[in-house]
Amino acid sequence: MTSPYIDDTTLLAGFHQRETLAEKQVFQKYFKPLCLYSETITGQLAASEDIVAESFEKAWARRLEFNTLENLKAFLYHIVRNASLNYTESQKRHRSHHEQIRYLSNHEPQLPEALEREILRVELLQEIYQEIENLPDRCGQIFKLLFIHHQTTQEIADQLSINVQTVRSQKARAIQLIKTELLRKRRIAPALLFAILLGYAR
Template sequence: MQPTDQELIHAIRLGNEPAFEAVFRQHYAPLCQYARTFLHDWDDAEETVQAVFLAVWEKRDSLEITVSLKSYLFRSVHNRCLNRIRHLSVQSEHREQAAYEVEMYQSSAEAPMQTLIADELSDRLQVAIQRLPEQCRLIFSMSRFEEMKYQEIADQLGLSIKTVENQIGKALRILRTELADYLPTVLFFLFLN
């Protein structure tokens, strides 16, 4: 003859481990299945059910169950699942908020530095372009700022395409030399992000 719920509860209250183990074995798997319908993760479901059984055992001295043992256990798992869902939701919101704040901080911290670098580079580039020989500067400006093709520049200035190519190459070499001390800083900030 199987013991009644009240007999099992009384035995658990007295610290009877075999009675507790019998309840655990009987209800563990169905409770895990039930918890899984809320949590959608088997590990979370098992952890929740184990927490319910641990709480029952730890509070066995003051255990007051007025409904069936099965109903009590299912209600306890239900409540713990809802608490877990709320906890995960709050955790997720905090993670999202923290990620947003970090992103905003990085953006606000980087924006002035990037603007400063861009402004300084633009100024230095303009100075370097002004130092180019006149024909070299003209051809370079037509190519880069007016977006003209080499053939168009050659036709407009009455030069050969080879001369245009040589002048562009010369301009790039001079600019690389003029901006050489500045390029490592630019590259650092470009690859930092």
């Protein structure tokens, strides 16, 4: 799907003008990374989804006040962060939240540099996710089910309504490629693993 908005400036202009396509693009750009970011604070994906949804509503309500897309992004991250922290606080009063406390003491994104790093993290994860989503049909599906969902061969075959044998041979090919790399280098960089599996899938 090609975008009619050639850059951030025109995208924001479209957003200001309430063009649905622009709104959707802005939403899709930030939704998943924001949810992932919020979840690292709350530990609860469903709650984070709610928080992010409401954050978009707040941003939508003041759409004209953003002069650049970066402003909008900064607003979203800050408001999501505060809402997530507040949600976690209110949860803490009911039961101990070791995960949140550990997260907060480990990550401490209160300074701009630390927050930028958190954003970098979730944006990279989104890119990886998008790349897998963009894999051509059958290979992409199998890869996703194998790698992300850790499903068994039988489960994958059932889900895709294909021969178990087909799944097995696809899987075998991937393993073969990896083994070759491993034999040659004795250790495989995860980056290379990605590249091979993605490359093979194409």
